[in-house]
Amino acid sequence: MYIDESGDLGFSTGGSKVLVISALIVNDKKPLDRIIKNFRRHKYKKVLSGAPEIKANSSSSKLRVDMLEKLNELENALAFHIILVKERLNSQDLKNKKHKLYNYIAGILADGIIINGDDIEVRIDKSKGKQFLRDDFNQYFEKHIRKGSSIGKLSIHHSQSESFSGLQFADFLAWSVFQKYNWNNCEYTDLLRFGNHYNIFPRKKEDKTKWC
Numbered sequence: 001m002y003i004d005e006s007g008d009l010g011f012s013t014g015g016s017k018v019l020v021i022s023a024l025i026v027n028d029k030k031p032l033d034r035i036i037k038n039f040r041r042h043k044y045k046k047v048l049s050g051a052p053e054i055k056a057n058s059s060s061s062k063l064r065v066d067m068l069e070k071l072n073e074l075e076n077a078l079a080f081h082i083i084l085v086k087e088r089l090n091s092q093d094l095k096n097k098k099h100k101l102y103n104y105i106a107g108i109l110a111d112g113i114i115i116n117g118d119d120i121e122v123r124i125d126k127s128k129g130k131q132f133l134r135d136d137f138n139q140y141f142e143k144h145i146r147k148g149s150s151i152g153k154l155s156i157h158h159s160q161s162e163s164f165s166g167l168q169f170a171d172f173l174a175w176s177v178f179q180k181y182n183w184n185n186c187e188y189t190d191l192l193r194f195g196n197h198y199n200i201f202p203r204k205k206e207d208k209t210k211w212c
Helices: 030-043 061-072 092-096 098-111 131-145 165-183
Strands: 002-006 018-025 078-085 120-125 154-159 195-201
Touching: 002 098, 002 165, 018 098, 018 165, 030 061, 030 165, 061 165, 078 098, 078 165, 092 098, 098 131, 098 195, 120 131, 120 165, 131 154, 165 195
Parallel strands: 002 120, 078 195, 120 154
Antiparallel strands: 002 018, 018 078
């Protein structure tokens, strides 16, 4: 499981409207590594020369499309997305404590993922600089990912995305979903033809908000 986010945790006027956290789940990471190696050595050799990682926000539209289309070719790939609509959040405590807000939203994401009978290796893009914040996240996320599931061994790692192809793909997924819910641009989410599950939080009983 690879986890990344798009958007910011702030609530100022100039901040993003939403925060997206995405989780990509695959049975085998080797195909992801092969795709990235092929892009670097062949198809996008000149473009990616010197770039430590492939990032959606600095890529061309063609590269974004190719990355997402490659995900459609994977067997048994799944993705889960939680979209925090900031203007609907009423908790001042969560607004004031960014690490607590991130953990809370990631916990809701985990609540919607049911995995039975498998061991899981979770890699999250390393954004928490202090060890106690990483430990806090790990404990909170494990509690929620195990809820309703029968998971075997579970390991959680905070890793540099340049070292893991799966984190780079998770970046493209989170970025694409952010484009939809922050900018009403569905150009990239419309490309996704494998199992993607979206959870908007907080929900309204009569949600008349229209996204493309």
